Amino acid sequence: MKMLQQYMSNKKQLVIKGVKVNGFKRGSNSKAVTGVETNQGTIDCEQVVIGAGPWARDFWNMLELPKTANIKGKDGKMHTTDMWTYWMLQEGVIGVEPDFLKMNNGKAPPVIHVDSTAPLYSDKTKKLITDKIWGIYYKPDIEGLGVQGGTSPYIVDKHFDQVNVDPYGIESPEFQTTEAFNDMWCSALAHCQKRFEDKSDLYRKGPSGGLGCMTPDSFPIFDRFLENVYMIADANHGYKMIGVGELVAKEILGQESDLLKPFRFNRYEKGELHPTSNSPFPWS
Ligand SMILES: Cc1cc2nc3c(=O)[nH]c(=O)nc-3n(C[C@H](O)[C@H](O)[C@H](O)COP(=O)(O)OP(=O)(O)OC[C@H]3O[C@@H](n4cnc5c(N)ncnc54)[C@H](O)[C@@H]3O)c2cc1C
Secondary structure, eight states: OHHHHHHHHOTTOOOOOSOOEEEEEEOSSSSOEEEEEEBTEEEEOSOEEEOOGGGHHHHHHHTTOOSEEEEEOTTSOEEEEESOEEEEEEEEEEOOOTTTTOOTTSOOOOOEEEEEOSOEEOTTTOOEEESSOEEEEEEEOTTSSSEEEEEEEEEOSSOGGGOOOOSOGGGOSSOOOOHHHHHHHHHHHHHHOGGGTTOGGGBOOSOOOEEEEEOTTSSOEEEEETTTEEEEEOTTOGGGGTTHHHHHHHHHTTOOOTTTGGGOTTHHHHTOOOOOOOSSSTTO
């Protein structure tokens, strides 16, 4: 409460950290949200903007938005699907020399991303890992610990309301990359570049990875709900969201963005979906 009182008396302070949103206060005559209920009191507001990453589900539930989405198929028929799907993003680091991927001209390499339908064999046991499509990405580790990257994520086989998002990431007792990831990713590295052959023992074991919360078509949603709540559900598209904040701010001030329009929530009901990719990654 003290922090909120400080805020009220000092309007210059625009960002207050460490405040947990628990719910929303609604107006009596309209759907609009009139206040944000937090663990430190209620903040009255005219406008709410939500960008909650993997916690999009929680905010969606707080706003009592539908648990399912109706999607118009190519056949013209309506199909119903769960609103959110959790995917587990698997990442790790192989402890090779920091310059292991340096290019012949001495420069840093680009991020390498490979999707393949070639059968993938274990670099260690030579057994078949998969003959289905697989994908990996890798780049020098930002902390110089070797080469960092990941594989295509897997779908968490639970209704979205049953998924324990917290504790998140490396704190999670439930969602961590496994030995199978180690074998698959290191073998895929060896498949892509010979220099990784016989290096899987250098994989740095330890907690890694994290959950992502995907929309029904795995593309982001940018839209207004309950009159004055703007939601950015990024569906794990990460850096591709750079610049979105400015577009959203303009939309809130009344200037609709042609770039954001295709990402409205009603695209599902209208059947105006984005093209489906063949990649094993939901965001490619
Ligand atoms: C393992 C992993 C690796 C990734 N690697 C990459 C990468 O290499 N490149 C890339 O571009 N993207 C990457 N991404 C995706 C990227 O992290 C996300 O797309 C991006 O962080 C989403 O940004 P956001 O601001 O929408 O949400 P977030 O960054 O998730 O921020 C949401 C915030 O909401 C807060 N919050 C949640 N609940 C509440 C509440 N009740 N009250 C108040 N605050 C709350 C959270 O604490 C958090 O700070 C990766 C994701 C994962 C999981």
